[in-house]
Amino acid sequence: MMELKAARTELNAKPKTISVEKIEKELEKDGQKIFYFDRENSHKDLMEMVEHFEEKGYSVYFREIRYGLDENDYLYEVHILA
Template identity: 60%
Template sequence: MDLKLARTDLDAKPKKIDLAKIEDKVAKEESVIFYFDRENSHKDLLALQDHFEEQGKSFYMNEVKYGLSDNDYMYQVHIMS
């Protein structure tokens, strides 16, 4: 599963990260926060949630608005041991 990280510039394309890299970061730290781009499907993020909850991790996801437009948002995902 590949997910797109949040853009650092409005005109830039989002960078991709795969599940193995996410798992590696979660294994190294007790608490990790990721910011994912709005182009990710909600279904993929829910699949990510199911994956980590099956491993006994706590998973919190929020939509973060950073502008006035309906398209100015990203997903914040917090994964904890």
């Protein structure tokens, strides 16, 4: 199954990966969750993840968040609700 890169917690750190299965387990436990993904993810992979959860009946809100002036200062926020 698909693996995505979670947003890094430090600028020079390497992003950690998270699987769609792990996301599903967290949603089963909590019912909803906000995930932050690194800019190194391809937009296509993120859209596939959004479609995956929408097909399972979840509401998914996806947006790009800019946190600085540099064009590389952004990450993706995905809010998934049951």
